[in-house]
Amino acid sequence: MLAGAEAIAQNFYGGDFLFNTLLTGFILGAGFTAARMVTHDAFDRRPTSLTGLNLAHELVTILLMALLIGLFGISAL
Numbered sequence: 001m002l003a004g005a006e007a008i009a010q011n012f013y014g015g016d017f018l019f020n021t022l023l024t025g026f027i028l029g030a031g032f033t034a035a036r037m038v039t040h041d042a043f044d045r046r047p048t049s050l051t052g053l054n055l056a057h058e059l060v061t062i063l064l065m066a067l068l069i070g071l072f073g074i075s076a077l
Helices: 002-013 017-044 048-072
Strands: none
Touching: 002 017, 002 048, 017 048
């Protein structure tokens, strides 16, 4: 799914593929994962420090996946 979203972003914006993959990964991670996790953790009354730690973990994971996709290039998609 991430590779598909990054291919669409690359086709739409053009330019440097690696930069587009990292930016798309960051936006999707912040937009979907963070919104879901913050809402879920707020209703569970989890500590904000735990939510921040989990958000950092998820964002790093998504950015690493985006980096690997970006390094292999669009021809690998």
